[in-house]
Amino acid sequence: MTDLLIFAIFFALLALLCVYRLVKGPTAADRMIAGDNADILLCCAMILFSLFSGRGVYLDIALICGLFGIIDTIAVGRYLDKKGRFNNADSDHH
Amino acid sequence: MLIRIIIDLLIAVGLVFACAGTKGIIKMPDPFSRMQASTCISTLGVLGVATGGVLYAAVVMHSASAAIKIAVIALLIMVTNPVGSHAIAKGAYSHGYRPEKKMETDDLGRDFDE
Amino acid sequence: MQKTKFSAVLATFIVCFVFWVLLDFSFKVEELIAGAVVALLVALFTSRFFIRENAGWFFNPSRFFALIRFWCVTFVGELIKANLNMARICFGGCKDINPGIVKIPTEMKSDYGLGALSNSITLTPGTITMEVTEEDGQNYLYVHWIDVKETDPEKAGEAIKGTLEKGLRRVWQ
Numbered sequence: 001m002t003d004l005l006i007f008a009i010f011f012a013l014l015a016l017l018c019v020y021r022l023v024k025g026p027t028a029a030d031r032m033i034a035g036d037n038a039d040i041l042l043c044c045a046m047i048l049f050s051l052f053s054g055r056g057v058y059l060d061i062a063l064i065c066g067l068f069g070i071i072d073t074i075a076v077g078r079y080l081d082k083k084g085r086f087n088n089a090d091s092d093h094h
Numbered sequence: 095m096l097i098r099i100i101i102d103l104l105i106a107v108g109l110v111f112a113c114a115g116t117k118g119i120i121k122m123p124d125p126f127s128r129m130q131a132s133t134c135i136s137t138l139g140v141l142g143v144a145t146g147g148v149l150y151a152a153v154v155m156h157s158a159s160a161a162i163k164i165a166v167i168a169l170l171i172m173v174t175n176p177v178g179s180h181a182i183a184k185g186a187y188s189h190g191y192r193p194e195k196k197m198e199t200d201d202l203g204r205d206f207d208e
Numbered sequence: 209m210q211k212t213k214f215s216a217v218l219a220t221f222i223v224c225f226v227f228w229v230l231l232d233f234s235f236k237v238e239e240l241i242a243g244a245v246v247a248l249l250v251a252l253f254t255s256r257f258f259i260r261e262n263a264g265w266f267f268n269p270s271r272f273f274a275l276i277r278f279w280c281v282t283f284v285g286e287l288i289k290a291n292l293n294m295a296r297i298c299f300g301g302c303k304d305i306n307p308g309i310v311k312i313p314t315e316m317k318s319d320y321g322l323g324a325l326s327n328s329i330t331l332t333p334g335t336i337t338m339e340v341t342e343e344d345g346q347n348y349l350y351v352h353w354i355d356v357k358e359t360d361p362e363k364a365g366e367a368i369k370g371t372l373e374k375g376l377r378r379v380w381q
Contacts, residue, residue: 003098004150007105011143014116021119021128029125029186036178037119037132040171041112044143047164048105051150059163063231066167070174077181084189114295121302126336130354131298133333138291159233166230176330183336183352193307199359201311202338202350 004052011045039069108142124193136175144168216259221251282375294333308356312365321380
């Protein structure tokens with residue numbers, strides 16, 4: 001029974017290591033990748049903790065956590081794409 | 095007892111690949127290589143944990159709804175993750191991020207940057 | 209903005225309803241009816257964004273099972289191979305990498321085929337699809353590859369997507 005809790009703590013520690021890259025990362029893309037993967041690792045930890053504690057509500061939290069991580073990644077990716085094209089067109093024009 | 099050992103082994107395999115992906119995210123030199131390393135987490139890391147979790151929920155806890163919900167979570171993560179990865183790679187490239195070390199070949203820059 | 213087709217609405221409705229049943233997992237009649245109404249509303253309003261071509265393959269059992277077989281056998285094999293390679297690179301100190309972007313031709317024509325192929329390429333560690341273009345009726349993919357071994361388009365394409373494309377050609381053109 002406790003082995004699941006130990007695995008869950010390891011996954012949460014890996015998510016903390018991703019936060020290091022989220023804080024330090026030189027570019028916006030680095031931060032987004034680290035945030036996305038911290039989301040996914042926390043989702044894994046949440047699944048294991050739900051199995052450990054036997055409560056189903058953590059599975060719903062894991063589902064929402066995993067899905068919303070994708071939405072903000074796509075939003076930032078589209079923003080960087082549009083901004084880059086706009087800047088390139090602008091510099092060509094002048 | 096045997097099923098518990100199998101479940102622990104599956105989750106440990108997931109943990110090993112998640113460790114590899116996290117080390118890649120921290121140590122790799124440029125954004126695109128970090129993205130490549132992070133794919134390890136969302137494929138075999140999630141798959142190992144989900145397979146172990148489904149086995150645990152079905153065999154040890156006898157709860158079919160928890161098993162199916164874990165399988166749906168893993169399926170949704172594995173279907174939606176490449177979309178985000180694709181969006182952020184394209185966005186980072188067209189925003190002008192380039193790796194410091196010169197790339198081996200750069201067909202996209204050759205065809206679109208002129 | 210294209211018109212809403214009946215087969216597209218039916219396919220979206222089935223997917224939404226199956227997900228409702230899987231997530232809710234209670235088989236009372238009133239919950240099933242509520243799920244069917246919500247799924248029908250979602251399908252009526254959004255199917256034209258999700259399905260742009262003919263969705264008939266969804267109802268064809270042989271192609272559907274070919275897709276399931278591709279996911280469960282071919283794709284998982286490729287995934288484990290690429291993951292072991294990537295884990296070796298990461299635990300070895302992230303030193304022996306040789307990144308580059310290569311342009312590879314593909315035989316796929318339809319939207320579903322291109323989407324499935326590029327998502328499969330992105331999901332195997334070591335390769336990320338960055339752009340899809342069309343030149344003279346031939347579709348090309350731009351792929352970021354972490355360990356460039358070939359710069360010739362045909363050979364690089366064979367190394368990156370050889371088995372994946374063979375598996376997917378059984379489902380879509």
